[in-house]
Amino acid sequence: xxxxxxxxxxxxxxxxxxxxxxxxxxxxxxxxxxxxxxxxxxxxxxxxxxxxxxxxxxxxxxxxxxxxxxxxxxxxxxxxxxxxxxxxxxxxxxxxxxxxxxxxxxxxxxxxxxxxxxxxxxxxxxxxxxxxxxxxxxxxxxxxxxxxxxxxxxxxxxxxxxxxxxxxxxxxxxxxxxxxxxxxxxxxxxxxxxxxxxxxxxxxxxxxxxxxxxxxxxxxxxxxxxxxxxxxxxxxxxxxxxxxxxxxxxxxxxxxxxxxxxxxxxxxxxxxxxxxxxxxxxxxxxxxxxxxxxxxxxxxxxxxxxxxxxxxxxxxxxxxxxxxxxxxxxxxxxxxxxxxxxxxxxxxxxxxxxxxxxxx
Numbered sequence: 551x552x553x554x555x556x557x558x559x560x561x562x563x564x565x566x567x568x569x570x571x572x573x574x575x576x577x578x579x580x581x582x583x584x585x586x587x588x589x590x591x592x593x594x595x596x597x598x599x600x601x602x603x604x605x606x607x608x609x610x611x612x613x614x615x616x617x618x619x620x621x622x623x624x625x626x627x628x629x630x631x632x633x634x635x636x637x638x639x640x641x642x643x644x645x646x647x648x649x650x651x652x653x654x655x656x657x658x659x660x661x662x663x664x665x666x667x668x669x670x671x672x673x674x675x676x677x678x679x680x681x682x683x684x685x686x687x688x689x690x691x692x693x694x695x696x697x698x699x700x701x702x703x704x705x706x707x708x709x710x711x712x713x714x715x716x717x718x719x720x721x722x723x724x725x726x727x728x729x730x731x732x733x734x735x736x737x738x739x740x741x742x743x744x745x746x747x748x749x750x751x752x753x754x755x756x757x758x759x760x761x762x763x764x765x766x767x768x769x770x771x772x773x774x775x776x777x778x779x780x781x782x783x784x785x786x787x788x789x790x791x792x793x794x795x796x797x798x799x800x801x802x803x804x805x806x807x808x809x810x811x812x813x814x815x816x817x818x819x820x821x822x823x824x825x826x827x828x829x830x831x832x833x834x835x836x837x838x839x840x841x842x843x844x845x846x847x848x849x850x851x852x853x854x855x856x857x858x859x860x861x862x863x864x865x866x867x868x869x870x871x872x873x874x875x876x877x878x879x880x881x882x883x884x885x886x887x888x889x890x891x892x893x894x895x896x897x898x899x900x901x902x903x904x905x906x907x908x909x910x
Contacts, residue, residue: 640691883898
């Protein structure tokens with residue numbers, strides 16, 4: 551059979567079996583436990599992508615040359631940013647692409663009879679279509695994360711500026727004003743002058759404590775491998791702020807990789823700092839339970855709490871960064887608060903051993 555005839559015949563057979571190929575592909579991913587077929591949005595994108603890739607192979611066989619739909623970039627870019635925003639690891643995309651490659655190649659081998667050139671063309675078209683889409687999606691994925699990293703840096707700089715202005719700057723302004731009054735009273739009213747000097751001294755002390763708290767947050771190199779030591783160190787830096795802080799860690803920390811321990815510390819610290827800054831609590835209780843399959847952390851305070859409206863605008867009270875850090879680890883965060891009844895923050899982060907966890 552002429553090469554062109556074999557290619558055209560293979561194209562028609564693949565077209566006729568298009569739906570069955572996609573159904574078989576979905577079942578294969580389900581058996582592999584792919585996250586991409588569990589999430590409705592990801593599943594829809596995956597099926598659309600699969601259909602377009604099949605279309606590229608079929609059209610290439612019909613045309614006798616490799617052809618890729620020029621519109622591939624829009625969907626690929628959308629898939630990349632969407633999966634990055636949902637914390638889907640790139641390995642999920644690569645596993646799905648590998649399974650699709652195998653499925654279409656096996657189907658093509660079955661359908662092409664005596665047409666080596668047609669088989670070669672189908673494989674080249676499939677490879678070209680997949681690589682272009684994977685490249686575009688990877689670019690979008692990394693671009694999204696770089697953008698989030700840039701935003702995180704800006705947020706951190708703005709937070710530091712606010713901390714310096716609100717805590718350190720305010721206390722220094724008070725000290726400066728008290729020293730001015732000290733000069734006014736020094737000659738004629740020594741008792742008032744001494745009182746102003748004392749207030750200035752207290753304000754300077756407060757600014758030093760605030761500056762110590764701000765700078766301690768910047769010393770990332772000082773974060774130890776032990777989550778417990780890191781949290782105890784932070785508790786020590788804020789001990790002068792007043793509330794009683796209880797800390798309990800259960801389980802073996804070695805079950806959590808260093809990255810998870812460090813990022814968990816930053817998220818827990820942010821929840822504690824949020825309570826200190828906005829809740830005015832008398833007591834904060836931090837509990838961390840580490841099992842082979844998950845790390846669960848809870849931060850409870852008996853402060854003033856906040857409303858659902860405050861939660862909706864949580865970017866302004868430090869909760870968005872907690873969501874971001876935990877989300878990047880594949881975890882979830884739950885916030886519960888009521889005015890006058892304190893706040894409960896709970897983080898659940900899956901660990902590498904989660905596949906071996908017992909089922910309920």
